Amino acid sequence: MDDDVVEYNPDRLLNALREQFxxxxxxxxxxxxxxxxxxxxxxxNRKRSVGACLMVRMHELSGMKVAELRRLLGDRRHKFRTGKNDADRTMKMIEARRSGFS
Structure with missing residues (x-):
């Protein structure tokens, strides 16, 4: 992949995942x-962003680093901020997985 990817383009990320899988x-x-x-x-259609939960799921399934997924997406932010709802869903998902491993 080109290291100069900067334009926000969710199609690039989704197409890369489709190809990988x-x-x-x-x-x-x-x-x-x-x-x-x-x-x-x-x-x-750029009416919804890739939330933290989905990004984590993409990372888990693909084995790609979150930084690489964000690069493919064209996310240039230095930090990946989540909304309260994303953070709540992420914590519930983590807790559910932990309880499944007990």
Whole structure:
């Protein structure tokens, strides 16, 4: 990948994940990520951002560093800030996974 990727483009991130997983469609990628198809549609149409929970899920499944996922997305922020709802969902997800490992 080109190191000079700076333009925000969620298609680049989603297409890279589809290629990595050999997912034939966005619907197949949705099933892998555990999200509704409408979520990816909203992201592709730039009506919704890639939230922290989804970014973590992409990292877990792909093995790619979050920094690389953000680079593909074109996210140039130095810190990845989350809203209260994202933070709450992320903590619930972490707690649920921890309890599943006990």
């Amino acid at each position: 050999s997912a034939e469609s966005d619907a197949a990628l949705c099933r892998l990520l555990g999200v509704r198809p409408a979520v990816l549609s909203l992201i592709r």
